[in-house]
Amino acid sequence: xxxxxxxxxxxxxxxxxxxxxxxxxxxxxxxxxxxxxxxxxxxxxxxxxxxxxxxxxxxxxxxxxxxxxxxxxxxxxxxxxxxxxxxxxxxxxxxxxxxxxxxxxxxxxxxxxxxxxxx
Amino acid sequence: xxxxxxxxxxxxxxxxxxxxxxxxxxxxxxxxxxxxxxxxxxxxxxxxxxxxxxxxxxxxxxxxxxxxxxxxxxxxxxxxxxxxxxxxxxxxxxxxxxxxxxxxxxx
Numbered sequence: 001x002x003x004x005x006x007x008x009x010x011x012x013x014x015x016x017x018x019x020x021x022x023x024x025x026x027x028x029x030x031x032x033x034x035x036x037x038x039x040x041x042x043x044x045x046x047x048x049x050x051x052x053x054x055x056x057x058x059x060x061x062x063x064x065x066x067x068x069x070x071x072x073x074x075x076x077x078x079x080x081x082x083x084x085x086x087x088x089x090x091x092x093x094x095x096x097x098x099x100x101x102x103x104x105x106x107x108x109x110x111x112x113x114x115x116x117x118x119x
Numbered sequence: 120x121x122x123x124x125x126x127x128x129x130x131x132x133x134x135x136x137x138x139x140x141x142x143x144x145x146x147x148x149x150x151x152x153x154x155x156x157x158x159x160x161x162x163x164x165x166x167x168x169x170x171x172x173x174x175x176x177x178x179x180x181x182x183x184x185x186x187x188x189x190x191x192x193x194x195x196x197x198x199x200x201x202x203x204x205x206x207x208x209x210x211x212x213x214x215x216x217x218x219x220x221x222x223x224x225x226x
Contacts, residue, residue: 037215047162047205049215062214096161103168104209105152109161 002026004097004110011116012091018084018115022097023077027108030055030075035100038071038082040093041112048093052100053080087117121210123218130224137196139221141189141206149208151189153182156203156220165204166191193223201225 008020022036029036038050051061053071061069070083084091094114098106124142131137141151151169154162164173166182169189179194193200206218 046219047207047217049217060214100215101167103150104215105150105164105167105207106154106162107164107167107173109163112161 002099002108004099004108006095006097006110006113008113008115010114011118012087013119014088014117015086018087018091018095018117019081020095020097020113020115021079021081022110023079024099025078027099028075029073029078029080033102035102036073036080037098037100037106039096039098039106039109040091041096042090042093050082050084050095089117091115092117121208121213121216123206123208123216125204125206125218125221127219128222128224130226131193131196132226133196133198135196137193137200137223139191139193139204139206139223141191141218142187143189143208143216144187146187146189146208147185149184149210151182151184152207153180153191154205154207155200156205157201162205196223196225198225 003025005023012018035052037052053059053073059071068085073080094112096112097110099108152167155165156162165180169184170182181192183190203220205220
């Protein structure tokens, strides 16, 4: 069974960098042609795609966040990571990691981690 | 940018059929995926590629897609189906797009 688990600080100060890691078990992240993706959900709101990293290491981010997003992959640890710089209160959200398919759907999700941006 | 519009809320009595719509420009030309999200939990994929179901999802859940509207149909609604439901597509310009979500209330 494929499982994903997010980890990282739950509180980040404004203007600092939010850093999260997703650990994958039950599947290899170096093969299979999946898009290892970050998605967020502000409290009480809908879902927003942040970006993905492919098993080749190629990345692509939501243009609305592009300049602030860094994605990386550590295949030996079965982890992929997100860094979001210059955060503001608007970045407060539950952050999910998920496995994406070529046809665009996400079949496995982490449980989500709430990150609050506040001084 | 590509926009998906869902009704904010749908309600239905137990045992009846609930239908949740997702409207987008020529959405019938895209593959539509639906997720169920219960409070405090991650979304769960309930249908993908318009009408396919992941293993473990009851046959009561079905999807359809044509023209400008995709529909998630839940037959014989149960109390446990009460949740938020999101539609989602991949668009060549907007990338991954989610609908705003529909809260299903079981009366």
